[in-house]
Amino acid sequence: xxxxxxxxxxNYAFGSxxxxxxxxxxxxxxxxxxxxxxxxxASGSGKTTLLTILACLRxxxxxxxxxxxxxxVGASAGLQxxxxxxxxxxxxxxxLHDALTALQNVRLGLELHGGKAxxxxxxxxxxxxxxxxxxxxxxxxxxxxxxGQKQRVAVARALIANPDIVFADEPTAALDAESGxxxxxxxxxxxxxxxxxSLIVTHDERxxxxxxxxxxxxxxxxxxxETAEKTDEMEAx
Ligand SMILES: Nc1ncnc2c1ncn2[C@@H]1O[C@H](COP(=O)(O)OP(=O)(O)OP(=O)(O)O)[C@@H](O)[C@H]1O
Numbered sequence: 001x002x003x004x005x006x007x008x009x010x011n012y013a014f015g016s017x018x019x020x021x022x023x024x025x026x027x028x029x030x031x032x033x034x035x036x037x038x039x040x041x042a043s044g045s046g047k048t049t050l051l052t053i054l055a056c057l058r059x060x061x062x063x064x065x066x067x068x069x070x071x072x073v074g075a076s077a078g079l080q081x082x083x084x085x086x087x088x089x090x091x092x093x094x095x096l097h098d099a100l101t102a103l104q105n106v107r108l109g110l111e112l113h114g115g116k117a118x119x120x121x122x123x124x125x126x127x128x129x130x131x132x133x134x135x136x137x138x139x140x141x142x143x144x145x146x147x148g149q150k151q152r153v154a155v156a157r158a159l160i161a162n163p164d165i166v167f168a169d170e171p172t173a174a175l176d177a178e179s180g181x182x183x184x185x186x187x188x189x190x191x192x193x194x195x196x197x198s199l200i201v202t203h204d205e206r207x208x209x210x211x212x213x214x215x216x217x218x219x220x221x222x223x224x225x226e227t228a229e230k231t232d233e234m235e236a237x
Contacts, residue, residue: 007029045220047217084160090155171200
């Protein structure tokens with residue numbers, strides 16, 4: 001199976017000199033295409049730090065990491081941008097643009113990519129917003145949307161450009177149970193249909209139960225790696 005993410009001996013520290021605090025220790029991780037993975041662990045255990053390194057939002061310091069076949073060690077700013085174009089981001093602070101409607105905000109997710117033809121993005125954007133239960137909010141501006149609705153717009157924006165890996169940090173925190181389930185189901189459908197990989201940092205037990213694999217961090221180390229039993233299908237081959 002093709003690898004989406006691979007790390008070996010990854011270490012990371014904040015600060016320098018006497019203020020230096022190491023927050024990631026010797027992280028070894030292999031994630032294949034099409035896996036929907038939850039990363040959990042106590043507050044401060046290093047989940048967000050690991051996520052932002054793998055998402056090329058933070059420079060590597062020590063160890064090895066490959067993302068989508070590209071080496072992050074010594075990666076130039078240009079290479080980091082190239083990798084980031086193949087990623088989707090769903091963060092808690094959804095950062096929607098106030099002056100734009102829901103649909104226009106979703107379009108922003110494409111501007112870095114320039115992938116889809118103009119006529120298509122609109123349909124794709126409306127389709128995604130519809131799947132997320134926002135068909136009657138397509139032309140609303142963020143100030144007229146609830147927190148959970150804004151979060152769903154951010155999900156659509158992250159997915160519009162067909163990313164190879166989706167990085168999500170507490171994507172369901174602002175959502176009710178049903179909306180949260182829909183978002184995770186979408187990520188699972190994309191995994192199935194396109195081999196999209198998702199790495200989801202969450203404390204939400206409902207999300208943990210839906211993941212195909214659950215990684216647990218404790219004080220900067222990966223301490224557990226559990227694969228959910230496949231009950232409804234057999235592994236091909
Ligand atoms: N910019 C920073 N400067 C210094 N220390 C930081 C910085 N960002 C995070 N840390 C520290 O690194 C450690 C790991 O933080 P991180 O945000 O990765 O944890 P987390 O597992 O995502 O926590 P949470 O579940 O609360 O979001 C914590 O001790 C935190 O205080």
